[in-house]
Amino acid sequence: MSALASWSEGAAKSAIVDFVARVTKEGGSDYVPPAARIATFDNDGTLWCEQPVQVQVFFLIDRIKELAARDVSLKERQPYKALLGRDTQTLHALGKQAIFELAFASHAGISEDEFDTIACAWFAKATHPKFGRLFTQCTYRPQVELLDYLRANGFKTFIVSGGGIDLIRAFAEQAYGIPREQVIGSSVKLRFEAKDRSTSLMKLAELDSFDDREVKPQNIGLHIGRRPILAFGNSDGDLPMLRYTKSGHGARLALLVHHDDAEREVAYDREFRLSPLVEALDKAEDYGITVVSMKRDWKTVFSQEAR
Amino acid sequence: MSALASWSEGAAKSAIVDFVARVTKEGGSDYVPPAARIATFDNDGTLWCEQPVQVQVFFLIDRIKELAARDVSLKERQPYKALLGRDTQTLHALGKQAIFELAFASHAGISEDEFDTIACAWFAKATHPKFGRLFTQCTYRPQVELLDYLRANGFKTFIVSGGGIDLIRAFAEQAYGIPREQVIGSSVKLRFEAKDRSTSLMKLAELDSFDDREVKPQNIGLHIGRRPILAFGNSDGDLPMLRYTKSGHGARLALLVHHDDAEREVAYDREFRLSPLVEALDKAEDYGITVVSMKRDWKTVFSQEAR
Numbered sequence: 347m348s349a350l351a352s353w354s355e356g357a358a359k360s361a362i363v364d365f366v367a368r369v370t371k372e373g374g375s376d377y378v379p380p381a382a383r384i385a386t387f388d389n390d391g392t393l394w395c396e397q398p399v400q401v402q403v404f405f406l407i408d409r410i411k412e413l414a415a416r417d418v419s420l421k422e423r424q425p426y427k428a429l430l431g432r433d434t435q436t437l438h439a440l441g442k443q444a445i446f447e448l449a450f451a452s453h454a455g456i457s458e459d460e461f462d463t464i465a466c467a468w469f470a471k472a473t474h475p476k477f478g479r480l481f482t483q484c485t486y487r488p489q490v491e492l493l494d495y496l497r498a499n500g501f502k503t504f505i506v507s508g509g510g511i512d513l514i515r516a517f518a519e520q521a522y523g524i525p526r527e528q529v530i531g532s533s534v535k536l537r538f539e540a541k542d543r544s545t546s547l548m549k550l551a552e553l554d555s556f557d558d559r560e561v562k563p564q565n566i567g568l569h570i571g572r573r574p575i576l577a578f579g580n581s582d583g584d585l586p587m588l589r590y591t592k593s594g595h596g597a598r599l600a601l602l603v604h605h606d607d608a609e610r611e612v613a614y615d616r617e618f619r620l621s622p623l624v625e626a627l628d629k630a631e632d633y634g635i636t637v638v639s640m641k642r643d644w645k646t647v648f649s650q651e652a653r
Numbered sequence: 654m655s656a657l658a659s660w661s662e663g664a665a666k667s668a669i670v671d672f673v674a675r676v677t678k679e680g681g682s683d684y685v686p687p688a689a690r691i692a693t694f695d696n697d698g699t700l701w702c703e704q705p706v707q708v709q710v711f712f713l714i715d716r717i718k719e720l721a722a723r724d725v726s727l728k729e730r731q732p733y734k735a736l737l738g739r740d741t742q743t744l745h746a747l748g749k750q751a752i753f754e755l756a757f758a759s760h761a762g763i764s765e766d767e768f769d770t771i772a773c774a775w776f777a778k779a780t781h782p783k784f785g786r787l788f789t790q791c792t793y794r795p796q797v798e799l800l801d802y803l804r805a806n807g808f809k810t811f812i813v814s815g816g817g818i819d820l821i822r823a824f825a826e827q828a829y830g831i832p833r834e835q836v837i838g839s840s841v842k843l844r845f846e847a848k849d850r851s852t853s854l855m856k857l858a859e860l861d862s863f864d865d866r867e868v869k870p871q872n873i874g875l876h877i878g879r880r881p882i883l884a885f886g887n888s889d890g891d892l893p894m895l896r897y898t899k900s901g902h903g904a905r906l907a908l909l910v911h912h913d914d915a916e917r918e919v920a921y922d923r924e925f926r927l928s929p930l931v932e933a934l935d936k937a938e939d940y941g942i943t944v945v946s947m948k949r950d951w952k953t954v955f956s957q958e959a960r
Contacts, residue, residue: 511875538897567765590852
């Protein structure tokens with residue numbers, strides 16, 4: 347099967363194929379050596395489905411349920427009570443601090459190794475409520491093909507996500523072919539603990555980095571130390587990364603998934619409260635960002651569907 | 654030329670060759686899949702010379718000289734005055750805060766791109782005061798061979814250094830074949846700035862991470878998200894990384910360079926104030942760390958010497 351088989355012919359596919367041809371053409375004026383072929387992808391809504399809420403929220407709920415089964419007092423305490431009761435109004439009223447408390451309760455207080463075991467076990471059985479299949483099967487096939495295509499052309503592919511870094515690492519290698527060390531995400535601080543011949547990294551209930559908006563290019567600076575030549579996002583949270591990528595010298599490509607396909611997935615942009623797409627869509631033309639229409643540009647949406 | 658040609662036959666070389674054979678033998682009980690073959694190396698004193706002081710200190714001095722040429726008032730202000738006058742007693746008396754101020758003055762207040770230009774220009778001409786050649790030629794040949802050997806066996810090689818991350822990135826690719834995104838080091842915070850179609854990452858005068866001792870495994874957790882199976886250091890600052898590596902499940906190798914070669918390099922351990930080797934040497938046997946004697950185990954020391 348040819349590369350990018352799930353992409354319809356059109357402006358988006360042409361922009362990708364032309365860009366890759368230009369930067370890989372030795373002797374050409376836009377040639378980029380392989381070491382500098384860095385491509386960064388947002389995850390939620392860009393590489394896989396983020397509706398009705400991001401996958402990490404489902405993980406959070408299941409993990410808090412598990413914790414509440416062991417400590418029943420949680421069921422009566424906020425913000426746990428609101429989460430377990432799906433009381434979104436109270437959750438919103440409790441604010442950002444409550445969300446961090448839930449995130450810390452579900453991600454912290456255990457070692458990285460223990461967290462990984464929990465996350466892998468969850469991904470092995472947790473299913474999407476609407477699509478009725480494993481979350482790991484809710485990845486977008488055109489994007490998995492694009493990652494393969496870029497790597498076949500000497501690119502190094504990275505995830506730069508607002509989601510928890512260790513949760514993404516638990517499935518990104520299998521789902522996208524992206525190794526753990528090429529995943530950047532939100533993180534808690536870690537503490538090294540050593541006792542005799544045993545050591546571990548404890549995940550602490552303290553935010554290290556909330557990898558969204560301007561923090562995305564900042565974390566690219568820290569983790570990669572090189573400006574990407576291609577970036578792909580789907581919300582305003584990705585706009586600084588897209589602008590950072592697009593404004594480098596030489597050939598650059600910045601892309602934005604527009605979820606306009608109510609039939610095969612969900613049609614949304616401005617109104618999605620958790621991660622709206624407003625400014626990036628309005629300014630796409632100004633900033634030279636290529637908008638990819640799910641409806642028009644993708645022949646197939648999900649990886650799981652029959653080829 | 655055969656791999657590890659600059660390594661003398663002996664316990665250290667055997668430990669390396671045996672380890673690599675075991676973890677790469679498919680079907681063997683110690684087999685490790687390529688994705689998990691992570692090797693982490695300290696830089697100063699492990700991959701290149703750190704005497705009489707670390708290379709970053711020479712960079713610091715030259716950079717402060719440059720800044721003082723443009724702002725002569727610095728010459729009369731501490732801690733700049735002490736540094737420019739090589740007044741180490743006053744510098745020590747001024748303490749850690751003074752060192753950070755110097756580091757921030759030399760690394761911050763400019764963008765990552767500007768810093769890289771300055772660092773690359775410096776490496777192109779700055780020479781070692783004792784060995785009289787470029788600092789980039791003061792890398793250890795046996796270690797460069799080891800990095801190549803590991804990569805040829807499917808390992809991914811990383812630097813985990815107390816030195817400034819962006820300074821190391823400016824030469825690591827050429828000197829060691831280690832790409833920028835596989836360098837972990839001390840860092841300042843970054844701020845994303847955007848103006849019309851121009852964007853940059855400004856290096857701020859605020860510490861993000863001082864990558865030494867227990868921070869090394871913590872940063873491995875953040876950047877790599879996987880426990881190394883091989884780690885190489887040369888001081889107590891590397892001990893937590895060596896213990897973290899060695900205490901994982903399965904086959905692991907932790908190594909320590911012992912600088913015992915006054916003739917070809919410098920003989921030192923306990924007394925080197927900037928980065929002493931005391932506990933790691935005393936406890937090496939306890940922790941199963943292989944000590945590499947520069948004098949006994951390396952046929953050649955520097956990369957620049959005739960082969």
